[in-house]
Amino acid sequence: MIGLVLRRLAGLVLTLVAVSALIFAVMNILPGDAAAIMLGTSASEDTLAALRSELGLDRPVVWRYLAWIAGVLHGDFGRSYTYGVPVSELIGERLSLTLPLAGIALVLSVLVSVPLGVAAAARRRGIIDGLATLFAQMSVAMPAFWVAILLIILFSVQGGWLPAGGFPGWQAGFWPALKSLILPSVALALPQAGVLTRVTRGAVLDVMHEDFARTARAKGIGRRMTLWRHVLPNAAGPIVTVLGLQFTFLVAGAVLIENVFNLPGLGRLAYQALTQRDIVVMQAVVLLLSGLVIVVNFLVDLLQMRLDPRLRATPA
Incomplete structure (x- = not known):
């Protein structure tokens, strides 16, 4: 019974890792500039560059994913660009x-x-x-x-x-x-x-x-x-x-x-x-x-x- 539960638990962890990677890929790797999508096409290049740096979009994809997962494990989902507060606070309230x-x-x-x-x-x-x-x-x-x-x-x-x-x-x-x-x-x-x-x-x-x-x-x-x-x-x-x-x-x-x-x-x-x-x-x-x-x-x-x-x- 314990062995079966442990195997199911291992499968749970692997599934969570796979799902997190898929979500990150969909949100960050698909064609299109995330900063331009958030700010609109009328934003200046300096503003877009600043947002890309804030979101870590100027860094390698693997590093961004690992940094995101490390933050999630510590309860840090990042900071909302729209609301200007930590996402964990928003989610907790909702x-x-x-x-x-x-x-x-x-x-x-x-x-x-x-x-x-x-x-x-x-x-x-x-x-x-x-x-x-x-x-x-x-x-x-x-x-x-x-x-x-x-x-x-x-x-x-x-x-x-x-x-x-x-x-x-x-x-x-x-x-x-x-x-x-x-x-x-x-x-x-x-x-x-x-x-x-x-x-x-x-x-x-x-x-x-x-x-x-x-x-x-x-x-x-x-x-x-x-x-x-x-x-x-x-x-x-x-x-x-x-x-x-x-x-x-x-x-x-x-x-x-x-x-x-x-x-x-x-x-x-x-x-x-x-x-x-x-x-x-x-x-x-x-x-x-x-x-x-x-x-x-x-x-x-x-x-x-x-x-x-x-x-x-x-x-x-």
């Missing part, structure tokens, strides 16, 4: 909003989809199954930004119960900050809940007909107890996999929602860096999101091995 937003959305998705998926599998071809299928299809089909606008109209413009946008910051108090994240979280969670409902239903149906489930029922254990104590834990593998993918998608895919609700999150920072040609910030954000996906997938693999002993016996 993550304080994006991570809670993604976490709340994931919790809402689980609270809705797992009970609904289990109930749909237990009442296959019944009314609940039909409603669950309809919910899954509709939630996946509706664009998240359209759901966000609809929520703003219903709960902010007409109802006046929740703020339509903006984020007061956690220093304004827990409840005011949480209120500003409720509607964005629902808009993010709805499509993911539809996907997770379908996955939960399918996984539970696959396990319900296993021998151990029939044996539990034959011993007199009730249908509900069998579902929640025996069937669902053994069907958790696909559900955990999808949850890991959904969390990374919620963090990386919140650009539209953060722009609709005017939230200063990581997605909005990436969008602003793209429009302002701030390559230093773009490079750091892409690396962070890529690393998050890789690390979460690694943790999901470990959890899968914990849930399914057969995976621990499978050669890596």
Whole structure:
């Protein structure tokens, strides 16, 4: 088990190195002058030369990559040319909003989809199954930004119960900050809940007909107890996999929602860096999101091995 984990960890490190090299190559080696892209073609040659020196563009590519990686390992992602502050400060501020937003959305998705998926599998071809299928299809089909606008109209413009946008910051108090994240979280969670409902239903149906489930029922254990104590834990593998993918998608895919609700999150920072040609910030954000996906997938693999002993016996 320990050897398998160490091999997976070595693969994680190699993947991170390969991804960092690819990101650096895309951002720095492709044709075009990064300084001219950031300052515009009307900038003077002296200004362009000064920015090239500041960004290290006048040095060899390999040296620039190694210097960048060394800085990243020490938490130094460089300095934003647009904002004039360290990129690590920008990312830290934005993550304080994006991570809670993604976490709340994931919790809402689980609270809705797992009970609904289990109930749909237990009442296959019944009314609940039909409603669950309809919910899954509709939630996946509706664009998240359209759901966000609809929520703003219903709960902010007409109802006046929740703020339509903006984020007061956690220093304004827990409840005011949480209120500003409720509607964005629902808009993010709805499509993911539809996907997770379908996955939960399918996984539970696959396990319900296993021998151990029939044996539990034959011993007199009730249908509900069998579902929640025996069937669902053994069907958790696909559900955990999808949850890991959904969390990374919620963090990386919140650009539209953060722009609709005017939230200063990581997605909005990436969008602003793209429009302002701030390559230093773009490079750091892409690396962070890529690393998050890789690390979460690694943790999901470990959890899968914990849930399914057969995976621990499978050669890596």
